[in-house]
Amino acid sequence: MQHILKIIAQRLALGLLTLFAISLIITFGVELLPGDLAQAILGQGATPETVRVFRLELGLDKPPYLRYLDWLGGMATGDMGVSLSNKRQISELIGMRLSNTLFLGGFAALIAIPLALTLGILAALYRNSLFDRTINTVTITSISFPEFFIAYVLILFFAINLGWFPGISNISSELSLGDRLYRTLLPAATLTLVCVAHMMRMTRASIINLLASPYIEMARLKGIKPMRIIMRHALPNALAPIVNVIALNLAYLVVGVVIVEVVFVYPGLGQLLVDSVSKRDVPVVQACSMIFASVYILLNLFADIVSIITNPRLLYPR
């Protein structure tokens, strides 16, 4: 137990270290700019006076380490500074949008994960059958599609031709849960289609990978039923890679929503990020990036820890 706690502590430390490194990259990215950010953003026509004010706003007059500490302190206390473009508090801008993004991601995850696991296990069980081959082709195809293609196809059919769902998912906090689910269905379906394929393929591959191992042959020679061989003998050993893919895709759900949000004009964090990038609203981009990066790292960390604590070799050392 001692041993495993040590490993987990190490991973946690490593995760925090990565977060730290990323926060450095995110804040000091500004530093890298050839010439002056203020000048670059304000354009050629800016007067020295406007540039000076702008620099002050960005805190560019302070030494870099102070600026970093300020920023870090702000992030930790929820004060993320003000937006350059509309001078509003960034935390205000982000709050509702973050929860909208998490809602969409969570919705998609609830459909995608069980579906992917079931399909993956079935494909492994009936490998090389017609079912498996069909699934293989279908999933390769759907992985290859850009998200906006899937999104537009869904819009064309379900919103425009059939008129079942709205093609634009404008939601607000007043809506009931049912209404929100209804309006988010198409974006969620887009996300699901993209990541189910990936997760399913990984599940199938990790299981099939194990089917050649001697302990699976042993299970067959013990007269165990095929379904039980997969569930009891292959799945537990394939858990680590599968959990990793799930984490990766969950992270994708949160991050990859960017495009889907733009297509469906969904009021989430991704929209805000893209808007801010084109307006070069650096503080907002920094805050959004930090949030996305944290989610991504935390999910990966979670996957790491799950694969450690489900591995008897690590859990019960000799």
Next chain:
Amino acid sequence: MNNMFKTLSSAPLSAKFGMIVIFTYLVVAVFAPLIAPYGEREILGRAYELWSSEYPLGTDNLGRDMLSRLIYGARNTLGLTLTITVLAFLLGGILGMIAAALGGWVDQILSRIVDVFMAIPSLIFALLILSIFGTSMPYLIATIVVLDATRVFRIARATAMNVAVMDYVEVARLRGEKLGWVIRKEILPNITAPLLAEFGLRFCFVFLFISALSFLGLGIQPPTADWGSMVRDSSTLISYGDVTPLIPAGAIALLTVAVNFVVDWMLHRSSGLKDVS
């Protein structure tokens, strides 16, 4: 040569389909000026004209011929993607093999740096860079190359590691061979198959990535024709039930499907006779 032909003809239908599609795209990209009916940036008529014999796919939001832009788009997007993928492979592949062959602190340092980069979601990182530097092509290329090189590094290092522990590599080392020789003669020939497959996958990824950026308006900038931005520019048509925006999107999808089919076949081949039954 004969051998290669035999291998190709034994490929499954999906892979053959993939190869034909890729070939067609390449031809279109190379001979774009000959094939396209109009110029890439020529403004010809009104915006959003319907499909006609004059403009087979209609015109775009500025009145340029859709079909011609589609054809030039193949050239621009494919060229950019190929450049980025090759650069990423050179950078990541070489560093990955060096890390695997040397081990020790070199490997440690490189791997930790890559870990940090891998922990940053690539789209977010790219957006961050773009917001700081603006949407300029060199920075865009450099950013995607670095991000992708980290992924290539991972796979090159892992596969090279499997080879590096083989006794024959140890024998070469005991003989006193230099690093370059070990990598070129002992490691590289044994990992070309997985690297080739990875190249296909990375190509798709970069291709989709650039298209996504362009779709967001942050990638290839107008007036250069590019499929991602074409989808974006014509996207309003979808609400009228017009399928035009789906054509550039479909062109992207078709190519990635084709590459993935070929990669799938290659991976299946290199995994050998394992699951025959």
Next chain:
Amino acid sequence: MLVDMKDNSGSESEPLLQMKGLRIEGLSENGWQEIVCGIDLQLKRGEIIGLIGESGAGKSTIGLAAMGYARDGCRITEGDIIFDGIELRTASEEEKRKLRGTRISYVAQSAAAAFNPAHRLLEQFAEVPVAHKILSLSKAKEKGRALYRSLDLPDPENIGERWPHQVSGGQLQRMMVAMAMSCEPDLIIFDEPTTALDVTTQIEVLKTIKEIVIDRNVAAIYVTHDLAVVAQMADHLMVLRHGNLIEVNSTGQILKSPKQEYTQNLLDARSRNEKITAQIPNPKTLLSIESVTAGYGKGPDILQDVSILVEKGRTVAVVGESGSGKSTLARVVTGLLPARFGGIHFRGEPLPDKLNHREKQQLQKVQMISQLPDIALNPRQRVRDIIGRPLSFYLGLKGKEKEQRINELLQQIELPQSFIDRLPSELSGGEKQRICIARALAAEPELIICDEVTSALDSIVAKAILNLLQRLQNELGVTYLFISHDLDTVANIADQVVVLYAGRVAEQGSKSAVFQPPFHPYTRLLLSSVPEMRQGWLEETLSTREAKAGIAREVKITEQGCPFAERCPIAIEDVCVASRPPLQTTTSGHVYACQHSIEVLLRESQY
């Protein structure tokens, strides 16, 4: 054809298992090829038949066919397999599944790979009776514990709660045998159950198998390539080669008077013909390892204070059980693992610790050949490049000259010149090992380190490789540091022997001094554990005090006292565990580490 087996099968007992004209095909690069070519087999209740042959003989495939099972990439094409009146070839998957584990069970070669790492051992034991609805879970577990107890496994009440990686290789193999008994089957297939084990561990597993099979009157098919092992087990032997039956007879008959030449060859390959050490007038020291202590990373010292002298033109063998540090020693000498203390002299000059501090010429003069020829040759290089590289790298040979030298080397290793353009995948295991030898020779070395060079090979091929190595030494005067766990091999090639235990030298000296009384207690255990080619050897050995004290234990590295103490039948209480055994040297230069005097050891050796 099974004359003597049919004689007494007429009356009461129908055969339990019958195979008639069995043909099995396997998928290779050139399509389907026959790997079992029409085999007949009959087995009565309570009888044990041994299937013996070298790799590729189709032994395991036949063994598995007895369960109606064909591996992926194999298919049964012809013949009958009748188990207790059931035709397995036409039986449905479901019918076969119900037989497997309950009435026919299987013991695999490597228990470490065949136990599922994700479940506890007792759960895996209980799985079969529970899944086939024969026993309840608690009853099944109870039965498991009882079996463990009767098989003398340590801590039988709790060992089942452990995970596979938590028990030693020998114990794991015994638990696999126990698992095969969970439903009291009529037939057990043993597929090389001791091949991967040390001799001492092999004995403990053989003991377990013997108890289960003989005492409980289970029928068995015992698959192995080791005649001496199967001689301890089987009533009848079937000798197989390339899927064909060579000879079938009672075990005694085969050992005494084999009818076929191939069987005779198999017998010869296992016999000792000890090398006679010739006198060398002025022996010169080529390599001296001086008080080397070494270990990996921050781990413990794997080698402790090891000193070895190697004379030019001689073969010094290093023996010991798995984990005793033999390969570690080889890595220290080659420079792959720098020593923590101590040093190495080669041709009188100090040899730098680290590989990249050594000069090209020093590297050239020390070459190495390793255990697995499969991974020692780059699959993408042809024989020409493999052998040619050291020629151009060290000697600067080019073009015609190089080509000619490659051909000479091929001749020296007894391969035809046409092999020059082959890829490693087009060579057999023995041929690959020969190419490795040629590659080492190409550098014109003075010392060749051979780490288990014959362990992965079939006995007949291994014998040929040993003869080749010996011939090369006679002709070229090369020196060998020969690492092996197999005492027969060592006896055949060594002049000097170093016995290593837990990273320390237990004993070293001329071969005759080490292999004849007075024995060091550890050497004695090793020698008495080598199976002999006669029936009844196992029972005799099991009753010796060496076996009682020494088998079923692992090599453990200790900081204090004699590492062998807990397995030593003549350990002196309190003394041996507490203080390091002194190094003692006899007048003939034979060194051993033990608390006992040479007189005591001599007396004990007669015991």
